[in-house]
Amino acid sequence: MSSVDTQLEELKAEIKSELPADISITDVTYEGPELVIYTRDPKRFARNGDLVRDLAGTLRKRITVRPDPTALSTPDRARDRILDVIPEEAGVTDLDFHEDTGEVVIEAEKPGVVIGNHGETLRRITQEVGWTPEVVRTPPIESSTVSNVRSFLKQEREDRRDILERVGRQIHRETLADEEWVRITSLGCCREVGRASFILSTADTRILVDCGDKPGSDDYPYLQVPEALGAGANSIDAVVLTHAHLDHSALIPLLFKYGYDGPIYTTEPTRDLMGLLTLDYLDVAAKEGRTPPYDSEMVREAIKHTIPLDYGDVTDIAPDVKLTFHNAGHILGSAVTHFHIGDGLYNVAFSGDIHYEDTRLFDGAVNDFPRVETLVLESTYGGRNDYQTDQEDAERKLIDAINETHDRGGKVVIPAFAVGRSQELMLVLEEAMREGKIPSMPVHLDGMIWEATAIHTTYPEYLRDDLSDRILHEDENPFLADEFNHIDGGDDERRDVADGDPAIVLSTSGMVTGGPIMSWLEQLGSDPDSTLVFVGYQAQGTLGHRIQNGRREIPIDGDRVGRSETMTLKMDVETVDGFSGHADRQGLENFVKTMNPRPEKVLCVHGDERSVQDLSSGLYHDHHLRTFAPKNLETFRFR
Template identity: 75%
Template sequence: MSTVDKQLETVRETIDEVVPREITISDVTYEGPELVIYTRDPKQFARNGDLVRRLASELRKRISVRPDPDVLTPPSRAEEAIRKAVPDEAEISELDFHADTGEVLIKATKPGVVIGQSGETLRKITQRVGWTPEVVRTPPIESATVQNVRNLLQQERDERRDVLERVGRQIHREPMSDDEYVRITMLGGCREVGRNAFILSTPESRVLIDCGDVPGSSQQPYLEIPEAFGAGANGIDAVVLTHAHLDHSGLVPLLFEYGYDGPIYCTEPTRDLLGLLTLDALDATTGEGHAPPYDSERVRDAIKHTITLEYGDVTDIAPDIKLTLHDAGHALGSAVTHFHIGDGLYNVAFSGDIHYDDTRLFEGATNEFPRVETLVLESTYGGRNDYQTDREDAERKLLELVRETHDRDGTVVVPSPAVGRSQELMLVLEAAMRAGDIPEMPIYLDGMIWEATAVHTTYPEFLREDLRDRIFDEADNPFLADAFEPVDGDADRAALADGEPGIVLAPDGMVTGGPVHSWLEHLAGDADSTLAMLGYQASGTLGRRIRNGWDDLPIGDGGETVSLDMRVESVDGFSGHADRQGLENFVRTMNPSPEKVLCVHGDESATQDLSSALYHDHNLRTFSPKNLETFRFV
């Protein structure tokens, strides 16, 4: 009998001691980081409201209780019973039954009515039909991406359960080493922006944090070295994803080409956006005549292997590593990833990308942790002069550009990432138009911006509280303003470019490709129009070249160029990244203060400047690592 089986046998004995005799336990198993208890008496479990809490306290594990599939009421009868149990005012829009987990997903306009006082209605549902209800709010904008991801997980439920059981046994295996050390190896993202990838290793475990690409380049992280996949894909216990932007996630599906078959930990919106962004990148790469690094089946593999976590959940991901995700304030579902290693041995936090102050979309990044000895900190705007314009001043400048361009009968084109900044700009423009600060005009949302916005409205709990309240109010939902018009294809762009003045939000933010190239083909020669550059432009991208004064742009098929006669304006202050002051404030107010800081994800000068400043001003040991360097901390 394996060590894991002996553990489960002991756990089963404890469960039998705590659970009343009238409740039958049919199986106990690990699925991912959770201990799952299957019972033939889910209704009895539901009547004992404190039973799960007592078991979790006794066993010191995350527990899910699921009904044995044999005792579930057939979905057609269960749906009828659920609709009878829930008041009509809840406005149930959909019931989705998941036989593999015994859960029924209830979509409703008013989730609180479904839940009932102190969860009374949920308990009533389980008592009547056996299914475990999970309640979500019906999103105001339906997302095809979210639905496709959920359908995939439902279709692949048997394979997914096999994956989760295998991962669970791996997490709870017997320790194999008495040594103690903690190391971080830099696979990418050091003294550069892009291809973020880091290996956190102990004698017992290896975890890959992020696996991104380089904007406008085919460069990849150093995945083939022995510390990563050079020693075999099975040497990696887990992948942890800070957020879904491609410079952090774009090559995650490639891991399955290497034979990786383990878990990917992230938040739920990060999982869905991973699918949206990587599939879009595949389409763009193929459309440009290049060979993609993986195919869509690998994206499906990545989605099937995700294990989603909430902010603040402490989760075992390896025998000696616990993971906790904290809000990074950067993008929907973005996370500062905190690793507790060993029995109090060491703690490491990876910032991913962070925004320290509140924005219209998000609260600022969390920087309070139980312990942190080493912080791996992004340095995108870490240079000594990288102070962004105040957000209110940036908004005023943008609105002034909009008014001036409108008065000239021109169009404002804003290259913008589809996820994050586009939704921030939608809020700014909607508020200004509602207040009369800019004239009413169409705001064209190109590429996947509308779909990304739909994903945002699916997960309002990850947004600012005041924005969440507005999204719940159909009459006040800013994303449903009449001015917003999704754009579909180049024929639309050509017609709209010749039409009335407007505002265009078009991916991508660094002008490396995508819909923004089509808009430039149509409008680059129009001196009455404006190209508004709002975000960071990485070295080597067309966006950086435009900022540096290029006026012959290599856009279109066949290598031709277009002359840029549009007015080009830079407006700092809209970045989803903290600027130099924000990065210093994040570290200065961090509780507890880290002992060491590794400055990554920035140009060489930015990482070195920030490292030097943190050393001199805050008396910290700091480093500006190079790719392929390894740091040992214990």
């Protein structure tokens, strides 16, 4: 018998000793980080919510209770009873029964009504029918991504259970090493923006944090070095993804092409957005005549191996590592990742990308932790003079540009990232039109923006508290405003918009590196009455960066291979700072200065050389911290 089997037998005996003698326990197993208890008496657990809570406290594990198949009523009978229990205003749209695990997935327009006060309705469901309810939201805007991910995971449910059981055994294996140490190796994004990737190593465990591309370049992270995949893809125990932007997530599916078969830990919206963005990444590569580094099957493998975690949940992901996600304030589901290593040995936090102040979309990044000795900190706007415009001033400047362009009869074209900045701008524009600050006019959403917005509305609990309340409790969803129009007719519809009345266009790609923005430049670039407004970071090497710095001769080949024509850009070009999803220099300093506890060391990464050096020097001189500006392939040992 393996050590894990012995451990499970001991846990089963301990659970039985902690529970009333007449509650049966038929099986105990691991599924990922959770301990799953099967019982013939699920109704007893439902009647006494303290049973599971007390067990979790005693065993110091995350616990899920599932009914033994013999305890279940038939799906037909259970369906009617469940619908009787759930209030009609919940808007239940689907019930999906899984007899292998005794779970029923309830999809509803208002999941909170299904859950009830402190989970009361969920407990009533189990008391009535024995099934364990799981609740998901019906997207207010139909989302093909959410629908496809849910359908795929349902289809792959059996494989996924096998993966989770294997991962669970790996997490709860015995530690083998006698010594204790902690190392971080940088595989990318050091003294550069993009290709974020790190290896966090202990004597027992190796964890890959992010695996992204570099905008405007074909450079990949240094995955083949011995510290990473050089010893084989399955020498990595786990992958942790901070957020879905491609400079952090694009090459996650490549790991499965190399043979990785382990878990990916991230938040649920990040999982869905990763699927959306990586599939588009493949599509854009094919349209531009480039050979994609992996195929769509690898994206599906990544989704199947993802274990979603909520903010604040402390989760075992290895025998010697606990992981906790905290809101990073950057994009939907973005996380500051906190690693607690060993039995109090060391604590490391990776900021990912952060925005420290509240925005219209998100609450600001969390910087309060039990312990942190080392912080790995993004430095995108870490330069000495990288101070962004105040958000109110930025909104005022944008509104002025829109009004001036509207008065000339032109169009406003805004290159924007599909995820995050587009939704922030939608909120600004919806309010400005509602309050009469700008004339009501169509706002055309091109590329993936509409689909990304649909994913935002599926997970309102990840949005800023007051915005979440508007959507969840006040039935005021600003993303459903009449002015918003999804461009789905391709170049013909774009031509009609270009020939029509004043309008606003939000289009991907945000750095003008391809995609529908190229078509908009072709349609409107020669119109001096129109305005191109940059609202996000333009990385060096991108066309957006070149236009922002004065270049006016631009290629217009778009997605069409073989053309090499250029045109002269005659539209006005404006840059409005203040809408970035990244903290500026002051925000980064404030994040560190007010961090509780203060870290002992700070590694400044994910910024060009000037930015990381400036931020590292500033934190050292002004806040007396030990700081570093690593180069790629450097390794730091902390214990």
